[in-house]
Amino acid sequence: MGSYIKAIDYYLPEKKDYNDPEDRMTKKIGVSVKNIAGENEYASDLAFHAATKLFDSDAIDKAAIDFLLYCTQSPDHYLPTTACILQERLGLSTSCGALDFNLGCSGYVYGLSLAKGLIESGVARNVLFLTADTYSKYVNANDRNVKLLFGDAASATLISSDDSIGNHAIGPFELGTDGKGAELLIVPAGGLKEPLSPESLIEVVDEKGNTRNRSNLYMDGNAIFNFTALQIPKAINALLEKSQQSLEDFDYFVFHQANQYMLETIRRKLNIDKEKFSIQFQDCGNTVSSSIPIALIRDFKEGRTKNGDKVMLVGFGVGLSWGICSITLNIH
Incomplete structure (x- = not known):
């Protein structure tokens, strides 16, 4: 099935x-x-x-x-x-x-x-x-x-x-995790390990002038960028090897819509044509788990993709974690 x-x-x-x-x-x-x-x-x-x-x-x-x-x-x-x-x-x-x-x-x-x-x-x-x-x-x-x-x-x-669709309309997948980077994107306080307290709500200013307390979101942007630039091309190559495909076999690419600088860096590193690469975050920002499906359906409705196209989806970030898969569009 x-x-x-x-x-x-x-x-x-x-x-x-x-x-x-x-x-x-x-x-x-x-x-x-x-x-x-x-x-x-x-x-x-x-x-x-x-x-x-x-x-x-x-x-x-x-x-x-x-x-x-x-x-x-x-x-x-x-x-x-x-x-x-x-x-x-x-x-x-x-x-x-x-x-x-x-x-x-x-x-x-x-x-x-x-x-x-x-x-x-x-x-x-x-x-x-x-x-x-x-x-x-x-x-x-x-x-x-x-x-x-x-x-x-x-x-x-x-x-x-x-029943008429084979098992490759979704997949194969390449999934990965590196928990050593857990503290690079984190809300430190508010869970059971560090419950909210008066101390966790004390605001501090970092060396770049940003203010936060331990119940706020913290992100080490440079470290996340370095992780992405290094790990994602390797993971994509692993998927291609597993599926015996090349980048040229894909009609379109929808990466997690992180930010312009990161996406352009990866696109150029992989030598993916701009016309085959989704950019759909300028008017909504980085929407975390929703960024790929938002970009995917926007591109489809705007005619950048069509049913039958083979699309690579690439997610990466908090965890640290990554996930890459191939899909064939068949949207009703």
Whole structure:
């Protein structure tokens, strides 16, 4: 039994935060505006709206969904699983399986591997895969290192079974992890290991003038860039070797929409033509787990890709983790 991506939709919150177009850092990262969740608007709300848009498009009757996957680093609670809350809120069947997994910028590729496994092992036939993150709630307004970059968003992807489709409409995959880099992109306080305390809320100013406390998002941008520039080409080559393909066999490339400088550096290093390389972050920022599906469906609707195209998806970031896969477009 084969699996394929049947439909994708996404949701951006209404509130916008604009970057100064003349700012040197803005020009480097290429982000002009981000969408920011409201004070009482959470990642599960964004995921709900993305899923509702997908159902409203008549891609599928929600009664046919038999598994819900939810990728987020902005859960509603320690427990219960937010996917269970979304199952009830979306009106999905109680015979529908549901689980969260905590992963960021590589999460979409990891989620596709889980959905493929669920379908091709016979556990499910129609998987609703949601991604949503509200990094803005972790960002200190005086930390330009992250404030200029991250936007809030959610996506909804329908992965379905089709007996006439082979097992390569999604996959193969190349997944990897290097936990030595865990502290390069982290919210240090707020979990069980370091609960929030008065001390964790004390703000400090770093050597570059950025202000944050230990409940805020911290990112070592230079280290993340070096990791990406070194590891991602190696992982892509591993996928190509595994699948006995070359870059020329792919019609299009959708990388995690990190920022302009990073993407252009990798594109040039791999010698990928600009016309085959997705750039879809300028008006929404780095949307973490939602960046790949947003770019993927935007490119499809704008005519940059079409059904039958072979597309490489490349995720990388927090963890540190990476995920790369091939898909063949068959979007309804």
